[in-house]
Amino acid sequence: MQKEFEKNIEKKLSNFSIEPSPQIWEDIERALHPQRKDSGVFWWWFSLIGLISSFIIWQTILLTQHKANYNTTKVQLQKRDKNLAIPFNKKNATIIEKKKQTTLLPKLKENKTAGKKVAQKDFLTTRNIFPPNNNDDNLSVAITNNNRQVIEEKLVTPNVIADAEKIKMIDCNKKFIPSNISIKNPDSSTVQSNSYIPQKIIAKRKWFWTVNAGLLSVNTIFPGYSSAAGSNYNSGSTGAISPPQTTTNSSNPNKGFHLDAGVLVEQTINRHWSFLTGATYSYQQNNQPTGNRVDSSLGTSNYFFNTGKNNTVINYAHTIKIPFLLNYYINAIHNKNWYFFTGINTEFLLFNNWLIADNTRQLYFYNASLIKKFQLTTTFGLGIQFKNNVHATIEIEQGITPLYQFNNTNYFKQYFSAQIQFPIKYSAKK
Amino acid sequence: MNKEDLIKKCIARKKDAQYLLYQQYAAQMLGLCYRYTKSLEDAEDVLQEGFIKVFTNIHQYKNEGELGGWIRRIMINTAITYINKHKRYKKEMINDDVLLHAVSEDNPEIKLEVQDIIETIRQLPGNYQIVFNLIAIEGYKYNEVCDLLKQNINTIRSQYSRARAMLIQDLKNNEVLNIKNNAKGI
Numbered sequence: 001m002q003k004e005f006e007k008n009i010e011k012k013l014s015n016f017s018i019e020p021s022p023q024i025w026e027d028i029e030r031a032l033h034p035q036r037k038d039s040g041v042f043w044w045w046f047s048l049i050g051l052i053s054s055f056i057i058w059q060t061i062l063l064t065q066h067k068a069n070y071n072t073t074k075v076q077l078q079k080r081d082k083n084l085a086i087p088f089n090k091k092n093a094t095i096i097e098k099k100k101q102t103t104l105l106p107k108l109k110e111n112k113t114a115g116k117k118v119a120q121k122d123f124l125t126t127r128n129i130f131p132p133n134n135n136d137d138n139l140s141v142a143i144t145n146n147n148r149q150v151i152e153e154k155l156v157t158p159n160v161i162a163d164a165e166k167i168k169m170i171d172c173n174k175k176f177i178p179s180n181i182s183i184k185n186p187d188s189s190t191v192q193s194n195s196y197i198p199q200k201i202i203a204k205r206k207w208f209w210t211v212n213a214g215l216l217s218v219n220t221i222f223p224g225y226s227s228a229a230g231s232n233y234n235s236g237s238t239g240a241i242s243p244p245q246t247t248t249n250s251s252n253p254n255k256g257f258h259l260d261a262g263v264l265v266e267q268t269i270n271r272h273w274s275f276l277t278g279a280t281y282s283y284q285q286n287n288q289p290t291g292n293r294v295d296s297s298l299g300t301s302n303y304f305f306n307t308g309k310n311n312t313v314i315n316y317a318h319t320i321k322i323p324f325l326l327n328y329y330i331n332a333i334h335n336k337n338w339y340f341f342t343g344i345n346t347e348f349l350l351f352n353n354w355l356i357a358d359n360t361r362q363l364y365f366y367n368a369s370l371i372k373k374f375q376l377t378t379t380f381g382l383g384i385q386f387k388n389n390v391h392a393t394i395e396i397e398q399g400i401t402p403l404y405q406f407n408n409t410n411y412f413k414q415y416f417s418a419q420i421q422f423p424i425k426y427s428a429k430k
Numbered sequence: 431m432n433k434e435d436l437i438k439k440c441i442a443r444k445k446d447a448q449y450l451l452y453q454q455y456a457a458q459m460l461g462l463c464y465r466y467t468k469s470l471e472d473a474e475d476v477l478q479e480g481f482i483k484v485f486t487n488i489h490q491y492k493n494e495g496e497l498g499g500w501i502r503r504i505m506i507n508t509a510i511t512y513i514n515k516h517k518r519y520k521k522e523m524i525n526d527d528v529l530l531h532a533v534s535e536d537n538p539e540i541k542l543e544v545q546d547i548i549e550t551i552r553q554l555p556g557n558y559q560i561v562f563n564l565i566a567i568e569g570y571k572y573n574e575v576c577d578l579l580k581q582n583i584n585t586i587r588s589q590y591s592r593a594r595a596m597l598i599q600d601l602k603n604n605e606v607l608n609i610k611n612n613a614k615g616i
Binding site: 005006009010012013016017018019020021024025027028029031032033 | 443445448449452456457458460461464465470473474477478481482485486544547548565566567569594598
């Protein structure tokens with residue numbers, strides 16, 4: 001078969017070799033041993049979920065304990081009101097009852113000048129609003145939260161009862177109770193409550209606009225790609241830059257700008273949990289460093305683009321997002337509601353123009369047709385509800401279904417953003 | 431580390447053994463891939479895909495032939511798959527009904543450097559480039575190329591003859607150009 005010409009060619013080319021760049025081995029190694037990176041991310045998410053779950057369980061235990069206290073107090077109140085058969089208001093501030101002190105209680109003090117003894121309101125003492133204050137001549141407090149035996153003697157003045165009544169009203173209406181309530185004594189001294197008072201119920205919000213703006217959003221792809229050192233495109237054939245030139249490093253186009261707007265609706269399940277859904281329109285944009293030349297135009301099939309020196313292409317995508325989220329409200333801190341939220345988002349890509357970076361090679365990109373039209377993502381976030389029912393949230397979003405597939409590798413969306421949400425209608429219970 | 435140990439460790443997915451094997455054959459295989467593709471970046475792609483196939487299928491290698499020959503065949507198959515997959519290569523495929531060059535039976539002596547010969551081979555139209563590489567350099571027979579490219583034997587014969595003629599003509603032209611450039615002191 002081989003003639004002299006072929007033999008000559010074969011002889012000349014038999015030892016022809018080209019030293020490959022170190023990046024190629026790194027890519028091969030990454031393709032052959034991908035588990036380590038994946039498992040790292042898995043454990044990171046696992047730890048995060050564990051941390052949030054632990055916090056929620058802890059909060060639930062606190063709630064259960066508080067609820068037990070509250071119910072006991074409620075029964076005691078009902079019993080007392082029945083026994084008294086006297087309306088408990090400012091005008092009827094008289095001596096109501098005297099109860100004996102138990103051995104477990106600190107010794108009660110009597111106010112001899114006034115000569116009036118009354119029982120203090122059980123529901124306040126059992127909730128530990130009044131700490132023991134042995135230095136106060138006018139107020140004797142006996143508290144035991146452990147055995148629920150609460151008997152107290154003190155002078156009752158209209159002021160004391162009125163203030164206590166206010167607290168009772170607040171309590172009954174299930175509003176937020178500030179932790180620094182003070183009760184005035186007849187001598188004008190005050191007793192400060194420095195105890196922890198959990199919130200009663202979250203302020204419900206129903207329909208509200210959500211406006212999510214910002215430079216804070218970060219869009220990344222997992223697994224990401226790292227830029228190799230500058231490459232030299234000098235082969236001079238199709239696909240190369242002519243004249244030959246050394247490229248500069250590209251960068252992962254992970255920082256972008258986005259704008260979301262939509263309507264969400266939230267349904268309260270109980271005092272801690274609520275469900276949130278709705279629809280938002282999202283516009284995302286980032287600047288993709290590419291090169292000064294592409295070998296194929298945008299809009300064709302899945303060609304890649306061999307680009308040279310740094311240049312910039314604007315990537316953009318328009319999507320509709322429908323979230324299904326669960327919010328968990330923790331107890332109020334400084335009169336603000338804090339909550340965690342998590343759940344699933346469904347995302348529909350309307351249209352886009354987004355270069356996909358080839359993680360195996362620097363400065364090579366694939367066009368947007370690879371990106372899937374439908375995606376499922378999961379979200380974790382932290383929110384804060386202000387008094388005017390404006391919500392501010394930060395969230396991390398991670399793709400469940402791949403954003404695109406390339407070289408038998410699935411690439412997932414990762415997204416970090418900060419949002420502000422404004423209410424349309426405020427429907428908190430009064 | 432001898433060859434058997436190296437293969438055993440590669441089967442056990444030991445990174446250091448895989449790297450040793452890669453180092454041993456990468457440069458040679460990149461030279462091969464370069465002959466089949468139109469750019470160094472494409473050649474590197476083929477090399478990468480090829481070595482991934484080598485490491486994932488190395489358990490299928492039987493110590494009957496040269497390991498280098500086995501890897502070489504995988505690289506050639508990967509290059510052909512790569513070329514068939516990418517549309518820009520398909521655009522360069524030439525319809526055989528068009529007469530490009532007269533078939534030549536010349537056996538000229540090649541005076542050009544290796545790099546120039548390779549670049550000239552790479553300037554051939556896509557299918558001609560593959561057929562010429564397979565038959566002239568790898569030493570494949572026509573029927574083997576037929577099976578590999580899934581084409582008629584007459585088409586392969588025709589493509590090879592045309593490729594050969596084109597290459598000889600191009601080499602002659604380049605050689606003349608080189609001689610002229612040397613004379614001008616370029």
